[in-house]
Amino acid sequence: xxxxxxxxxxxxxxxxxxxxxxxxxxxxxxxxxxxxxxxxxxxxxxxxxxxxxxxxxxxxxxxxxxxxxxxxxxxxxxxxxxxxxxxxxxxxxxxxxxxxxxxxxxxxxxxxxxxxxxxxxxxxxxxxxxxxxxxxxxxxxxxxxxxxxxxxxxxxxxxxxxxxxxxxxxxxxxxxxxxxxxxxxxxxxxxxxxxxxxxxxxxxxxxxxxxxxxxxxxxxxxxxxxxxxxxxxxxxxxxxxxxxxxxxxxxxxxxxxxxxxxxxxxxxxxxxxxxxxxxxxxxxxxxxxxxxxxxxxxxxxxxxxxxxxxxxxxxxxxxxxxxxxxxxxxxxxxxxxxxxxxxxxxxxxxxxxxxxxxxxxxxxxxxxxxxxxxxxxxxxxxxxxxxxxxxxxxxxxxxxxxxxxxxxxxxxxxxxxxxxxxxxxxxxxxxxxxxxxxxxxxxxxxxxxxxxxxxxxxxxxxxxxxxxxxxxxxxxxxxxxxxxxxxxxxxxxxxxxxxxxxxxxxxxxxxxxxxx
Amino acid sequence: xxxxxxxxxxxxxxxxxxxxxxxxxxxxxxxxxxxxxxxxxxxxxxxxxxxxxxxxxxxxxxxxxxxxxxxxxxxxxxxxxxxxxxxxxxxxxxxxxxxxxxxxxxxxxxxxxxxxxxxxxxxxxxxxxxxxxxxxxxxxxxxxxxxxxxxxxxxxxxxxxxxxxxxxxxxxxxxxxxxxxxxxxxxxxxxxxxxxxxxxxxxxxxxxxxxxxxxxxxxxxxxxxxxxxxxxxxxxxxxxxxxxxxxxxxxxxxxxxxxxxxxxxxxxxxxxxxxxxxxxxxxxxxxxxxxxxxxxxxxxxxxxxxxx
Numbered sequence: 025x026x027x028x029x030x031x032x033x034x035x036x037x038x039x040x041x042x043x044x045x046x047x048x049x050x051x052x053x054x055x056x057x058x059x060x061x062x063x064x065x066x067x068x069x070x071x072x073x074x075x076x077x078x079x080x081x082x083x084x085x086x087x088x089x090x091x092x093x094x095x096x097x098x099x100x101x102x103x104x105x106x107x108x109x110x111x112x113x114x115x116x117x118x119x120x121x122x123x124x125x126x127x128x129x130x131x132x133x134x135x136x137x138x139x140x141x142x143x144x145x146x147x148x149x150x151x152x153x154x155x156x157x158x159x160x161x162x163x164x165x166x167x168x169x170x171x172x173x174x175x176x177x178x179x180x181x182x183x184x185x186x187x188x189x190x191x192x193x194x195x196x197x198x199x200x201x202x203x204x205x206x207x208x209x210x211x212x213x214x215x216x217x218x219x220x221x222x223x224x225x226x227x228x229x230x231x232x233x234x235x236x237x238x239x240x241x242x243x244x245x246x247x248x249x250x251x252x253x254x255x256x257x258x259x260x261x262x263x264x265x266x267x268x269x270x271x272x273x274x275x276x277x278x279x280x281x282x283x284x285x286x287x288x289x290x291x292x293x294x295x296x297x298x299x300x301x302x303x304x305x306x307x308x309x310x311x312x313x314x315x316x317x318x319x320x321x322x323x324x325x326x327x328x329x330x331x332x333x334x335x336x337x338x339x340x341x342x343x344x345x346x347x348x349x350x351x352x353x354x355x356x357x358x359x360x361x362x363x364x365x366x367x368x369x370x371x372x373x374x375x376x377x378x379x380x381x382x383x384x385x386x387x388x389x390x391x392x393x394x395x396x397x398x399x400x401x402x403x404x405x406x407x408x409x410x411x412x413x414x415x416x417x418x419x420x421x422x423x424x425x426x427x428x429x430x431x432x433x434x435x436x437x438x439x440x441x442x443x444x445x446x447x448x449x450x451x452x453x454x455x456x457x458x459x460x461x462x463x464x465x466x467x468x469x470x471x472x473x474x475x476x477x478x479x480x481x482x483x484x485x486x487x488x489x490x491x492x493x494x495x496x497x498x499x500x501x502x503x504x505x506x507x508x509x510x511x512x513x514x515x516x517x518x519x520x521x522x523x524x525x526x527x528x529x530x531x532x533x534x535x536x537x538x539x540x
Numbered sequence: 541x542x543x544x545x546x547x548x549x550x551x552x553x554x555x556x557x558x559x560x561x562x563x564x565x566x567x568x569x570x571x572x573x574x575x576x577x578x579x580x581x582x583x584x585x586x587x588x589x590x591x592x593x594x595x596x597x598x599x600x601x602x603x604x605x606x607x608x609x610x611x612x613x614x615x616x617x618x619x620x621x622x623x624x625x626x627x628x629x630x631x632x633x634x635x636x637x638x639x640x641x642x643x644x645x646x647x648x649x650x651x652x653x654x655x656x657x658x659x660x661x662x663x664x665x666x667x668x669x670x671x672x673x674x675x676x677x678x679x680x681x682x683x684x685x686x687x688x689x690x691x692x693x694x695x696x697x698x699x700x701x702x703x704x705x706x707x708x709x710x711x712x713x714x715x716x717x718x719x720x721x722x723x724x725x726x727x728x729x730x731x732x733x734x735x736x737x738x739x740x741x742x743x744x745x746x747x748x749x750x751x752x753x754x755x756x757x758x759x760x761x762x763x764x765x766x767x768x769x770x771x772x773x774x775x776x777x778x779x780x781x782x783x784x785x786x787x788x789x790x791x792x793x794x795x796x797x798x799x800x801x802x803x804x805x806x807x808x809x810x811x812x813x814x815x816x817x818x819x820x821x822x823x824x825x826x827x828x829x830x831x832x833x834x835x836x837x838x839x840x841x842x843x844x845x846x847x848x
Contacts, residue, residue, distance in 0.1 A: 049704065055621040055808070063581075140593040144586040208623040226632075227622040228804050229796055254704055254794045255803070258688060262695045263704045419572065422584065434581075447581050456584035 044247040044537065046515065048528065049254040049269035055228040056211035059185040060134055061141035063436055065298075068182065068526045069251070069273070073233055073244075074117075075185035075216035078108055078127065079176050083522030083529060087350045088438060090176045094122065094186055094217065103171045106179075110162040115238040116188045117221035124158040129189035129202070131156035131166065139204050145183050148446050148453075149436065153178070173477050174439055181437045182524070188215055219244035219531055229253050233530070242532035249530055264289060264510050271515060273526075275508040276391060277335050283510040292518040293508035295339040296525040297348050297435035299443070299501040300390055302383070302400070303421065304428045305459040306498050310381075311427055314496040315374040320381070320428065321360060321500045322367040323407040324400055330503050332399065333392040337506035343490050344433070344444040344501055348521065351479050352440050352486065359490045360500055367407040382414045384429035389417075391505055393430050422457040433501065435524060440486055441474055448489075448499070460498040514538040541837070548833055552826045559822040560611060563815050564604055572596075573620045573809035594620055607815070616819075617812040626816040630798060634820075636706050637786055637797030643712055644719035644785075649774070651724050653763070656731020656770075660739060661758060663732075671728065678725030683785050687718035687792045704794045715793045719785045723777050730773045734766035741765075768839045775832025780825075 052066040059071040080093035095108040114122040133139070135153040137146040154167045166179070178184065187210065193202050195209035214222055219241065220233035231251045235244040254260040254272070261282055263269040275283065275291060283289045302324070304317045311317055326340045343359035345352075381404070385397045397413045404411040420426040436442040447453055450467040454460035462470070469492070473485035493499065507525070511517060517535040519527070529535070574582070574590050582590070591597050598606075610616060616626045659671040694701040694714065702711050738744065739762050747757045786799030794800070798817055805813040 055619075056623075140589045143589060144582060147583070147586065148581065212622060212624065226796070227624070227629075228801075252704060252794065253804075255800075256792050256794070258691060259703050259792055259794060262691050263702075266695050266699055266702060268702050268704045417570065422587075436581075451583070453581045453583050458584075 044245070046246060046249050046270040046537070047268065048249065048251040049260045049263045049272040050251050051253075051255060051257075051260065051274035053228055053231055053251055053253040057214040057222065057225060057231070058207065058211035059182045059216075060130075060187075061139075061145060061183075061207075061211075063145060063183070063434075065434070065526050068524055069528045070231060071182050071185060072218070072523070072527050072529050073220040073249075073531065074214065074218040074222055075182075075187070076114075076218055077180045077182075077185050078110075079180045081176075081180055081522055083520040083534070086347055086521045088177065088522070090180070093180070094127070098175075100175075101165070104168045106166045106168075106175055107159065108164055108166070110164065111240060112162055114217050114240045116191065116217055117215045117236055117238075118188065118191055119238075120188050120191060122186065122188070122217055123161055124164050126189045127164050127186055128156045128158050129192075130186045131164075131184065133202065133207070134183055139207050142207070148449075149178065149181065149183065149442075170475055171477060173475060173482065174441060177437050177439050177442070186217060191215055220246075220249070223248075244530065245532055245535055246530055246537075251528070261510065264512070267512070271509055271511040271517060273509055273528075274391075275510045277333070277337065277506060277508070280335075280508055288513055289510060290513055291508050291510050293337070293506055294519050294521070295337065295504040296507045297346055297438075297443075298504060298525050299341070299344070299433045300393070300396070300503060300505055301431050301433050302428055302500045302502060303431050303454070303459065304498055304500075305424075305426050306461055306496065307424070307458055308427050310379055313374045315370040316376060317497045319367040319370040319374070319376070319407065320404065320409065321497050322363045322370070323403050323409065324500065324502070325362045325364075325403055326360075326502055327362070328403075329396055329399055333395055334503065334506050338503040339506075340503045341501050344493070344499075345440065346435055346443065346504070348435060348438045349440055350438065352483060354483060354486065357487055357490050359494045364403075364407050371408060376409070378408070378410050381409055381411050382427045383411055384414045384416060384420045384426060386417045387415050390430060390432065396502065397430065421454075421459065424458060426459065430502075433499075437524065438522075444489075445470075445474060448493075454498060466492055544837060545834070548830050552830050555826050556819070556822060560608070560815070560819060561604075563818045564607060567809070567811045567814050568600065568603075570806070570809060573811065611819075616816040619813045620810045621808055621813075626812045629801065629813055630816055630820050633796060633798045633801045636795060637790070637799065639706070640712070640715055640719060640786065640790070640795060640797060643716040644723065645774070647716055647720045648723040648727055648777075651720075652727035652731055653770070655724075655728045657735055657758060657763060659728065659732040660735035660762075663736065668732075672732070675725045675728045675732075678721055679729070681721060682788075683718050683722060684788045684792065686721045687714065687789055690714045690718060691792065703792075706795055711793075715789050715795055718789045718792075722785070726777055727770070727773055731766065731770055734769035735762055737769075738762050738765045768836060771835050771839060772832050775828050775835070 050069065054067045054070050057070055059075050076094045078093050078095035079098065080091045082089040082091055094111050094114060096111050098106055098108040101107045110124060110127060116122060132155055134142055134146050135150055135155050137143045152168045152170055152172055154169055156164055156166045158164055192206050192210050193199055195213070196205040197203045212225065212227065217240070219236055219239040221236040222231060223234040224232045230253065233249045235247050254263055254269070257276060257279065260272045261275070261279055264272045264283065265286065280291055283291050304320060305311055330336055330338045330340050342355060343357035345354050345357065347353050383397050383400060385393050387394055394415065401411040401413055420429055421431060433443050433447050436446060448460065450462040450470055455462055469485050469488045473482055473489060476482045476485060509519070514537055516538065520529055520534060523529060573594070574587050618624065619626055619629050655671050659668045662668040691703055691714065695703045701714055705711060744757060744761055747761045786797055787802055789795065790797045790799035791803050798821065802814065802817045805817060
């Protein structure tokens with residue numbers, strides 16, 4: 025007890041700096057490590073330190089600026105074929121040298137997926153990619169079905185990170201064959217080419233990164249970084265205070281002042297590239313009239329929610345768009361609005377007779393989710409809607425009886441296709457669950473948005489899609505939640521704008537520890 | 541004694557069967573693992589493929605019978621989340637939980653027995669009353685309140701004790717006290733009451749009449765006989781403690797034990813882990829209860845003879 029007291033009294037900070045060793049207290053530690061099948065917010069924290077993609081980007085910039093990763097150059101040799109030159113002298117954490125075979129294996133396990141968890145990811149984002157082939161030891165080609173306007177964007181996704189072929193196949197069963205059980209085993213004993221190797225991993229509990237001396241790029245600034253799960257918020261913040269943790273994740277807005285008021289601690293945060301949304305079932309018998317859903321949407325004062333729940337730090341969008349989407353960011357579009365008078369008029373026109381409208385939410389799944397639901401009920405009541413919050417943990421988005429509920433639309437990659445485009449694609453998650461309808465006209469617009477090679481054409485098509493959403497609304501993006509991290513003053517780290525949400529990037533240039 | 545043991549065994553098996561069944565049904569009513577751990581944006585087709593991959597597309601009856609067959613042959617399945625055998629997942633959590641349990645029970649016995657005896661002997665003085673007031677208050681304070689208050693006081697403000705994990709002996713202090721708090725309160729009251737019962741008996745008067753010293757009367761004849769009640773309370777309370785206290789306390793202190801595992805398995809709807817975890821705790825509870833019954837019977841011949 026006194027030892028701890030003394031070390032903290034003498035300030036643990038110089039010790040931390042000298043050791044280049046940090047501890048991160050995370051609300052959640054991933055139960056498995058496989059960049060291919062994962063796209064969860066918990067998992068995203070863990071991939072960038074240990075794995076590389078062929079093409080990378082400058083993560084300090086909001087606008088995409090592509091940089092060489094495991095590929096040193098790339099060019100289209102045909103409209104649907106890209107040839108990439110691979111970096112030489114790259115080694116995996118297990119000592120194997122990276123060759124074209126590893127790259128082809130990694131990509132085809134996604135492009136031509138048979139392992140069910142990969143199939144899901146392959147369909148929603150790699151559907152246009154037919155396969156990869158080896159040209160020589162350090163050259164590969166990637167084939168797509170139709171001309172691809174998003175080559176770099178899609179090849180630089182977490183799901184396209186490179187893993188070793190021979191190592192993975194040999195994990196279980198026949199060492200010459202990639203079995204499902206090999207991929208299962210890989211996710212507990214992951215090996216990549218990044219600056220940190222995963223030295224130890226206890227699923228859901230603890231992950232330790234150690235500097236990988238054989239890394240091809242700039243050496244990792246930290247010798248070791250340990251991520252431990254501290255599920256309880258109070259314990260997480262206390263651990264930061266006692267010096268047991270150098271960084272803690274998922275600090276709720278109402279806890280920020282606790283950390284900021286301590287002179288030895290600070291917080292960093294950003295509006296996460298993810299929308300908390302309200303979805304409305306277009307096919308519920310009582311909600312089929314679009315005017316009712318328009319009214320439900322127009323009645324919600326999202327700026328008031330932002331002020332009350334997020335201290336004004338969240339971002340309320342005018343349409344389904346994010347600044348991270350670069351040229352495709354369209355803040356001028358006005359798809360979603362607050363207009364209670366218009367809401368009342370629409371309800372009257374639609375002949376709304378005061379029937380109950382339910383709003384489903386889990387108790388704790390989304391930060392402030394339940395509070396937002398309760399506030400929305402008040403806003404609905406103000407225009408005469410008889411709303412009721414239905415708290416249940418079960419996902420109801422596929423139930424025919426579901427009327428409205430909360431959900432999220434993350435940005436899986438920096439393009440409208442990576443957010444709206446996945447969630448609201450023809451035959452995508454929303455339509456397949458039966459709460460969203462598309463027709464040939466919508467599909468044609470979506471296709472133009474997805475595949476046009478001209479940016480202006482893509483923007484125009486996207487605006488047309490947003491108009492469809494406005495006319496017959498299935499969704500209202502509420503806000504981009506504000507996510508914060510707490511840390512010791514000596515830690516120089518902040519989430520970078522070029523990453524997808526929640527990435528813990530400890531690569532060279534992204535983190536440093538002060539000397540005093 | 542043999543028929544008595546047989547009856548205990550049957551009781552234990554029936555209890556465990558009921559627990560397996562209730563756990564199976566309850567976990568499946570609570571939500572779907574596909575939605576919780578694969579993130580958002582699954583198409584219906586994708587969800588169905590994954591449901592089939594995890595063998596959740598069979599009827600509930602089929603799954604239940606398959607599970608029972610597995611349980612009987614000692615196969616408890618793979619975790620949905622990390623695909624390891626659930627026995628491995630639970631096994632690596634047992635020792636940290638066991639350590640915390642042993643520490644709390646030791647602390648409970650060390651504190652409660654002297655306090656209980658003291659409260660009984662001084663039942664008419666302020667000492668006895670003071671002990672009982674503290675015990676009643678302690679019984680009313682839930683372990684999570686005690687834990688959070690300690691965390692705030694000794695870590696957040698005073699910065700004396702660590703809050704995360706089980707690395708050093710300092711890490712044991714707060715979780716042990718948080719787990720033991722309610723137990724100490726309960727056991728002190730039971731010890732006092734049992735002692736009062738015994739101290740009013742004729743053989744105590746006889747012992748005093750023989751001219752034995754009061755310490756010897758109280759400790760040997762008094763506590764010796766009160767131990768029957770005390771043993772049963774320790775047994776039953778350990779069982780309750782293993783199940784309930786550890787879930788809360790381990791979560792607050794990020795203690796890598798069974799309780800913390802149950803919480804994350806429940807959040808992720810990892811049915812196999814959750815089921816096996818609950819079964820493991822249930823087996824521990826039933827075993828402790830059964831052993832308590834046996835110890836009880838051994839300590840008091842009236843019990844085994846009356847029931848035989």
